[in-house]
Amino acid sequence: MSTRSPSPRSPTSSSGSDGLHDEFYELHNTQDLLRDAAREDLRTPNRLITSYADLPHEILMHIFRYVLNSQQDLQACLMVCRRWCVCGMQLLWHRPSFHKLSSLFKLIHVMIQPDASFPYASYIRRLNFSLLAGDLDDQLFGRMDVCNRLERLTLAGCSQVTDETLSRVLSCTPQLVAVDLSGVAQLSDLTLQVLAQNCPRLQGVNLTGCKKISLEGIIQLVRYCPSLRRIKMGQCEEIDSDSLLLLMRCCPMLLEADLVECPRIDSRSVREIWLRANMLRELKLAHCYELTDAGFPTPMMLEDLQRDPPEQIFHTAPPRFVIEPPSWIICDQLRILDLTNCSLLSDDAVRGIVAQAPKLRNLSVAKCTRLTDESVYAIAKLGRNLQYLHLAHIASLTDRAVTHLAQQCTRIRYLDLACCVALTDASVMQIATHMPKLRRIGLVRVTNLTDASIYSLVERYATLERIHLSYCENIRVPAIFWLTQRLTRLTHLSLTGVPAFRRSELQSMCRPPPKEFNQHQRQSFCVYSGRGVNELRRFLARVYTDDSRAEQFGDLDPEVRRALEARRS
Template sequence: MADAGMTTTQGTATPTSPATPDGVMPGDGPAGNGNVSEAQIKKRGRDRLLRGLQRMSSSPSLPRAGRSRSASSPYSFSGALSCVSLGSAPSPLGQPNTGSYFSQASAAEGSSAHTSIPTSPIPESPSHDGLETMLAIRPVDAAALTPTTITLPARIKKKTKTFNLWVGMPHEVKIHVLSFLRPKELVRASRVSKEFHTICFDGQLWTSLDASEFYREIPADSLTKIIESAGPFVKDLNLRGCLQVEHYQRAEAMAKACQNLINATLEGCRNFKRSTLHTLLKANDKLAHLNLTGLAAVNNATCKIIANSCPQLEVFNVSWCKQMDARGVRFVVDGCPKLKDLRAGEVRGFNKLDVAESIFRTNNLERLVLAGCDTLTDVALQTMVHGTDPEIDYLTDRPMVPPRKLRHLDLTRCSRLTSNGVRALGHLVPDLEGLQLSGVTHLTDAALEPIFASTPRLTHLELEELPELTNAVLSQRLAIAPCAPALEHLSISYCELLGDAGMLPVMRACTALRSVYMDNTRVSDLVLAEAAAMVRGRAANASPAPRLPAVGLTLVVYDTPNISWTGVREVLSRNAEPPSLNAKKDKGKAAVPVTASSTTTTATLSPTPSTTTPTPTTSTTPSTTPPPPIHPTMPREIISLKCYHGWQMTVDEHTKRVLRGDLGAARRLERKWADFMQANEEAGGRGVGEGRGVDGVQKGMDGAGVYVMGFKG
C-alpha cells in the first residue's frame, strides 16, 4: 500500500503534491465535484501519456542513431548537449507554457511556475529513466545521410536466378508454341529433356503427318514410333514414297495405331501388304480423301471394303493399280454417295456398260480422270453422259437428261475414242473448266464445235497430237466461243495443220491467256507479234504498274520452223519497252506536249458554273517553261519465251534483266544480239561465228557476258 502522498505509475512511486489550492497548477479551473479532485484527473491523464511514450520508445524505429528533433520544434539547442532543461520561460501573465509536457511534469513534482528557473536542470525521475536520453538532441553523422545501394535479400536473388518461363507455362501454351516447328525439328527438340520428349511426341502436334518431306532422312523405327505415339490424333497421313513401311511388322503397327484418318496418301508404298491395307481401311470410317496410286495390294476386294467402310469418301485415286479393273471402281461409285473426284488412269475394263451406267446415275462427280484407259469406247462414254436409251428432243436432237456436274474431264490417250463419242459432251457439261483430249488421234473439228459453244467457264484446253484439227476450229469456233475471254491455258502442240490463220484470231480474242504451247506447229512470227501486242494491251488496262515486271504469258514455240530470230527479237523488244513508249508505237501518234499557254486558253474558254466563286484574272502570257519530262515506268507484264535452243541462252538472259528492272542492259543485249544475227545472215550463216562473231560481239555487248557461239545455226 503506497503512501498517501505517493502515486504509483508503471510500478514506480512518484511524489505528488497535496490536493490544496497551492498544489493546483496555475491556469487550472476549480476542482470538480465528488471525491476525485482535478489534480488527480490530470495526474491520470499524465500517466496515460507517459505509458504511450514508453510504448513508442519500445518501437525499433525510434531509438536509432542520429535521430534529430523535428524541424517544427520551437527549441534550438546545440547538438553537443546530452540532456537539457525543457522548462519554458514564464509568460507575462505568470502562467507556464502549456505546450511543454515537461513543464507540467515539473509543476506536478512540487515546483511552482512562479519560482521555477528555466535554465535549471530537471531532476531525473526513476520511473522515466532513459526517456529523456531517447528524446535528446544528438549530433548527426554526415556518413549516415550518404545514399547507399539497397541490397535485396539473398532469398529474392535466388528466385530471380532460377526463374523459368517454360516451367510455369500452361501445357496448352507449350503445345501451341511447338506447333510452329516442322516434324523434323520436333524430333530434334525431343532430345533436350524428358519433358521435351513427352511434349514433342504429344498427339496434338501430329494431327497432320507429311512424311514425304523427310522420309529419306528418318529411320524406319523412328517413323514407326512417331505414328504409334500420335496414331489416335493423326488425321492427315502422307506416306508418299516411304519405303520404310515395307516391313510387315512396322506397317501393321501403323495400321493399328491410326484410327481417325480423314486424308490418307499411300502412293509409293509398293510392298504394302494387302491384309495390312485392309486393316487400315476398316479402322477408318471417316476417310474423305484416299490416294492409293500404284499400289499392287489394291484389287477389287479392296474397293469393296472401301465401299462398305468409308461412306464419307470424296476423293478416290487408284491410277496405275494393275491388280484391279473397272468393276472395283463401280463398287466405290455405288457405295460412296459423296464421291466427287474419281481418278482411275490406266485402269482396264471401262468398256463395260454397267460401270458407265453407275457413273451416270451418281451425277456427283466433278472430276473424272480416265487418262490412258485405252479400253474406253464411244458407247461407254455416251452412256456416262446420256445414260441408256435417253429420250431425245426432236427440236434440238439432244438427249433430255440432267446436265452433268463435271468440272474437269481428262480423256488423254484414250485411243479408241472418236468424234462420235466426244461430241456427246456438247450441251451437257455447262460447268466444265478443264478439258484434256490430247492423244485422241481420231478427233476432228466436228467433235469440238458443240463443246466450245456450251462451256462458258472453260479455262484449260489441251488438244495435243490431234493431226486432223484445222484452223477453222480455232478461228471460227474457239475465237468466238463464250469461253474465249476466260481461256487461260491452251495447248496445240504437234497439231501440224494449225498455223497463223487459226492462232491470230485466238490471240486477239482470248485476252486472258497465261500459257500457250505451240511447238511443232505452223505458226510464224506474226503470232509472236500479236501475242506481244495482246499482253501490252492487257497490261494497259490493269492496276498501277508494280515496282518490277512479272511474267504474264508463257509461249512455247521451239521446233517451229516458221519462227525466226526476227519474231524472237520483236518479243524481246516489247518486253524491254516502257508502256508509254510502246503505246506511241501501237497508236502511231506522237505525244503533243501541253504548254502553260494552251492550258490557260482552255480554262478561259470553258464556261464557269454559276455556283462557283469567280477566280482572279491570270496572265495569258505564254510560258516558255517546258513541261516536266515523262519518266518511263516498268512494264507490268512480259512474255517468257521458249524457242530454238541456240537462241534460248540470250532470251533467258534478256528476261532476267527485265525482271530485275534493268531495262537499259536488256535493250543493249537485244541490240547486240540483233547485230550479230544480221551479220551472221549476211555471211551466209558461216564464217562470222567462227571469226569476228564471238570475240567482236562479246567485246561490244557492254558487259553482257553472254555466250553467242550457239547462234551460228
C-alpha cells in the same frame, strides 16, 4: 472485356467459358485446369471476364495462330501463364515440320519422354514425311503409333516403310481424315483393310503407284468408309472396272476420282457416271486405252446397254435408269475431265460429254487421234465456262474450228495445240483477238507458224506467262526479242529445235537438259525458265542496241523498229 480492375487471383486460374470444351481440345493435360475453372464458376456464377488469360480456350487458340510465324512472339506467349502455355503448345505441335533427319530424331526424343510436361503426341494432327522419303524406315515411322489424334498423314515416296509397320500405326489413328500413300511400293490390301476398319472418318486417300492393291482392298474401303470423297489410284495395274463401279455405287459423296494409267478400266464402269446421280467434280481417266464411245452418253452406249444391262455387284443397289428412252444424268458438278490418250474415242463421245456436263472447266482430249473439227465445235458450246483445254496431237484440226472456238470460249486461260500440224498463223491471230485471259499457250510442232503469230500475241497480250514454241522452225530471233520486251510476266519459253536458237550464246542462258536425253536431244534442247528468261531479255536488249551485232541475229521488222525507237525516246 470489362474495364473494372481485376481482383487479386492466381495467374493460372480460369473462367468457366471453356467448361463446355469440345472433343478437339479435350486433352488430358488440361482436365485439372478446366475442373478448377468450373468449380470457381459455381462459386461466382456472375463473375465477368477481367483478364486476357480468362478468354475461352478456343478463342485463345484462334488468336495464337497469328503469331505462329514468329518464334520469338510465340515463346513470349508461352511464358505468360499455364493456360496460354497449353494453348501455345497445342498450336506448336499441331503440324511439326522436319526438313532433315536430325529434326525427326529430336521430335521423337521429346515425344516419348515418360516425364514430359505435356502429352506432345496427342497434340499432333498432321505429319508430312515427303521431304524424308528416302530416309524414313520402319524403325522411325513405327514411333508414330503414339500420335493417336492424327488427322492427316503424308508418306509420299516413302518406299522403305513396310506393310506391317503401316498397319500398326494406322490402327492407332481413328481420327484420320486424309492419307497420302503414293509411291509406298510395299502397300497391299492388308493395309487398306486396317485403314478402312480403324479410320471410319476417312475422306481422302492417295494410292498412286501402289501396284499391289486390288479389288479386295477397295471393297474394304467402300464398306467401312462411305464418306470417302477423294481417291487417287493412278498406275495401279490391278484396279479394274469393278473398283470404279463400287466407288460410284457405295460412296455417294465422292468428288474426285483419279484412275490415270489403269489399263483394266473399261467402258462398263465409266458409263455408270452418266446413269446415276453423283457429285463428281473431277474425273481423270488418262491413258485408259480400253475406253470407247460405249462409256459415254452416245448411241453406241445405248446399244451396249441393251446387250449388257448393268448388273448387281457385291450386293450393291443397281442403278435406276430407263434405257428406252435414255435417261442420262446431267452432271452439273463435273468440272475437270481428263481423257488424254484415250485413242478409241470419237466425236460422238465428245458431243455426249459436252451435252451431259455443261459446266466443264478443264477438259483434256489430247492424243485422242480420232477426233476431228466436229469435236471442237461441240467443245465450243461450253462457252465461258471453259478455262483449260488440251487438244494436242489432233492432226486433223483446222483453222476454221479453232477460230470458232476462240470466238465462243473467251475465258480460256490455258490452250494446248501441240502437234496440230494443219494450223497456221490465222489460228493464233484469232486466239489473240478473242481470248483476253490467256496465260499459257502450247504450240509445239505447229510447223506452219511464222513470226506473224508472235507479233499478234505480243500486240494483244501483256499477261502471257508460259509459251511453248519448240520445233516451230520458222520463228526468228527478232520476233522473240520483241516478245521478251513486251511480255514482262513471261516465266517460261521453250524453243527446242528452233534453228535460230542453236547458237551457243543463246543456249548458254537456257536451263540444262534432262539427264535421260541423248546427245542429239541435248544439242537441240533450248528452254528458258525463270531467271533464264530475264537473262535472255537483257541479252537481246543489248544485241539490238548495237547495229553490228543485230545483223548477226536478224533485222527487226520496220514497225517493230519504230515502236522500239518510240519506246526508248
